[in-house]
Amino acid sequence: MADLLVLYYSAGGSVRRMAELVAEGIERVPGAAACLRTVPSMSSHEKSVPSGGPPYCELGDLEECAGLALGSPTRFGNMAAPLKAFWDGTGLLWQRGTLAGKPACVFTSTSTMHGGQETTLVSMMLPLLHHGMLIVGLPYTHAEMNTTRTGGTPYGASHFAGIGDDQPISDAERALCVAQGKRLAEIALKLAR
Numbered sequence: 805m806a807d808l809l810v811l812y813y814s815a816g817g818s819v820r821r822m823a824e825l826v827a828e829g830i831e832r833v834p835g836a837a838a839c840l841r842t843v844p845s846m847s848s849h850e851k852s853v854p855s856g857g858p859p860y861c862e863l864g865d866l867e868e869c870a871g872l873a874l875g876s877p878t879r880f881g882n883m884a885a886p887l888k889a890f891w892d893g894t895g896l897l898w899q900r901g902t903l904a905g906k907p908a909c910v911f912t913s914t915s916t917m918h919g920g921q922e923t924t925l926v927s928m929m930l931p932l933l934h935h936g937m938l939i940v941g942l943p944y945t946h947a948e949m950n951t952t953r954t955g956g957t958p959y960g961a962s963h964f965a966g967i968g969d970d971q972p973i974s975d976a977e978r979a980l981c982v983a984q985g986k987r988l989a990e991i992a993l994k995l996a997r
């Protein structure tokens with residue numbers, strides 16, 4: 805069984821819902837299992853154990869995974885600081901080359917349509933590339949890539965949540981989140997063979 809790590813940060817729930825869909829796609833692949841993990845916000849009041857939802861990610865989760873899906877809200881066109889802080893603590897794994905050769909994909913949510921989905925997705929790839937991970941995108945062979953009226957990019961799945969963060973994940977966005985998880989798991993299994 806290949807364990808695929810779905811690591812995300814979400815303050816308002818949009819990225820969390822996307823992470824659950826990516827996990828659903830992973831679980832659709834026989835022989836693959838999804839493992840959901842999050843990171844603490846940067847509040848000094850944060851508890852060491854989350855009050856609900858998935859546990860906080862530990863370095864061991866990265867060591868053990870066969871592949872990674874990384875999700876973050878867009879913050880000023882970039883990855884959210886709590887997730888960046890987590891990656892800044894992975895130097896030991898980088899020295900050891902623990903993640904080198906493992907596949908990875910990225911996903912994001914924004915409140916505005918042109919508020920930096922692509923830049924955020926690319927910013928999330930940078931630490932993964934430094935770790936030697938193999939970036940898995942979303943090809944236009946998925947029909948929804950050509951028909952979506954909101955999120956969905958070749959760099960990774962995305963969601964347009966609206967200025968009030970009140971827009972539901974559209975059918976096309978949902979299909980692309982699931983497709984991304986499925987593709988990641990299929991590639992991880994092929995690499996493991």
Ligand SMILES: Cc1cc2nc3c(=O)[nH]c(=O)nc-3n(C[C@H](O)[C@H](O)[C@H](O)COP(=O)(O)O)c2cc1C
Binds near residue numbers: 813816879915919
């Ligand atoms: C500090 C901050 C910066 C943000 N920067 C952007 C941005 O650059 N572009 C954008 O469209 N939305 C931006 N947003 C909105 C979030 O990306 C959006 O609400 C996202 O859907 C939140 O995901 P979540 O519900 O998983 O936390 C920002 C929000 C915050 C709090």
